[in-house]
Amino acid sequence: MDARLTEEHERVQETAREFIESEGGIDLARRQIDGENVIDDLWDELADLDYTAITVPLEYDGFGEGMVYLAALLETAGRYALPGPLPETAAVAVPLIRDLGTEEQRSRFLPAVADGDLRMSVAVYDDETEPLPGSIQMGVERRGDEETTEFRLEGTKTLVPYAAETDVVIVAARTRESQGYEGVSLFAIETDHDAVEATRMDSLDWARPMYELSIDGLTVGEDALLGPLHGGGSALVTAMDRFSVAGTAMLVGAADRAVELSAEYGNEREQYGHPIGRFQAVKHRTADMWVDMQSARSLVYYAAWALDEDEPDAARAAAATKSFAADRLHRVFGDDIWNHGGMGFTWDHDAHIYLKQAKSWRNFLGSPEANRDRLIDSRLAAERKR
């Protein structure tokens, strides 16, 4: 047992920090917010640093690392709300292709991802108000016989992160009438088909664009089907867990920064003849922010490790991570605004960037309530077995 990040993890965090700061730090997010697309250039650089190859298996030109390594990196990315589909690509799509893909699919996608030539995202929602898995409704028609199977996709996926900035989107659809994650199949769809169109949505978090992806009668071959027909559901659940942990790792990094900002301001800003950090109302609130951030970090580390090791409590740990962080880190960012007084409630201050990210993350991939439901069901099942 050594529950710390390794020196290698810490080195990655350090180099990532130096790199992102040299590129402008959180200004990258601000430029993205202002309507510039910083992702293309940034992605090339991320690829040069091999970040895009982290989770790609060794035999496909990657580093074969897992969630722990990625979480360490994403934590640093989160400090700067770094734009780009790194969680979608490295935490979701790559492991799905690695685990479900045919040899042909792996060879087609993975080395390209590792090189930075291919970015990926994931389309699960069909409805902006329905939770998963109820939202997965898009039906797919199967055509042809065993020899010449084709699939026709028709419909609109929504809330697809970075759809226009990615080359391939993994689309979750129903290949037979079913409920829940039963009967769900996954398709790797290239976004440059004429039949596929991405329309930008007005996302709460402007640094993280969301799209509607309309698929207008797209016919694809069997080589687009990822994993077993009708049987992509359980892999999707694990993929969502990885996504949850990856996204939360970014929030933890952001929260770490928010605590830092509050602590700096507490030392700097004077009122009534004292730095405000001397007053317990401010000091204790900042201490509580730190405790919540550290707790979320512990959950991320444990869940990342459990996912990598395929531990029996990995899903429960991921649900705990998402539910805890979605509620409590959101409060950390709010408290950071509060600690800064009027200054905190300005566009120029970074606090709102983090707050918006956290709020939009709250219900994405399952609300805290839904994750707590999963968590308690899994805890009860585990206890029955004891």
Next chain:
Amino acid sequence: MDFSYTDEQDAFRRELRAWLEENAPDGWLEDPELPDDDAERVEFLRDWQRTLADDGWAGVHWPEEYGGRGASLIEQAIYREEMARINAPPQINLIGINLIAPTLIEVGTEEQKRRFLPSIRSAEEIWCQGYSEPEAGSDVASLSTSAEPNGDGEWIINGQKIWTSYAHVADWCFLVARTDDSGKKHEGLTVFLVEMDQDEISTEPIHQPHDDRTFNQVYFDDAVASEDLVVGEIDQGWDVVMTLSAFEHGSTSIYTIEQRYLDLLEYCRTETRNGTPLIERDRVRQQLADFDARIQAAKATHLRNVSEQMETGTPGPEGSMDLLVSDELRNDLLNFAVNLQGPAAALWENGHNAFDETSGYIRSYGAWIAAGTGDIQRNIIGERVLGLPKDIKSETSHRSE
């Protein structure tokens, strides 16, 4: 990063688990109940600790040369977890085992170690810790209990201590007293080992809200300690206080809280209201899941902290987080448990319910204050971890600096 236990750590767990199966007090594994009668309870607990000590399961973290197992911090976590799993009886000499002995091992004389350590382990001599005073709670440095040399190689102690757990049954007191009041508050303090069996020492129990009387006021009226019972240097007691403080903040009660949680889970699964199990209520499920997440977080945080500490060798201020998180969690959990009792929450003892936590709920307010209130822990985090300016009051000192 690796959260898995080594073969050696697994073996430690198996050995302890097997030992507990074999040696837990009669009937304890089926029905963990302490005797109601105070005197009987003390005897029961002394027996229990002797049993542990006899087979080397008391003070496992002490070096082997003093009767411990030199257990690593991870093994100590395993130890706590396994003890919690059987709801093991508390160790009556826990203050001696966890705080005073490690401090003596670090800063005591060889003679003091030889004299005291064996009887601490076996609970043959029970210890209390004389820190707080009516006018100096968390602010230990401002205490006024005095010790003056009488010229015959003895120190004469006068003053009053308060909140002293187990003083009524203690044989010895780890006492901090003022030996020089000419300098700054935290200078001129000295730590003494004081024998409690003196006519010049009297204790008066404090009646606690959960109807217990386990802590006391202690009065010293020309009490005596010989000079070989000074710990560390004269007037340098603050360093000793700090050494002990680090041990005080360096442990966690998360595993006992987890056990209470699992008991509560079981209760909610079997207990019905209007024919429906509690566990089927959405609000109950949500709340239990939130506790689960918080417990998972606290455990992982503790393991991160001890992993760090195993590398650096010294406990950091992060221990304050363990304490803060556990205290709040315990209170929230027991508060919720009492709420679940329905109208019976109005009863002190609601015997028909399997999960009776009224008294534990009340007691949890005390745990919140022990070892420094949550506010003190937040100060430690704010100042020592986050570098915020010191409180106006704490510019001079507070207990946990």
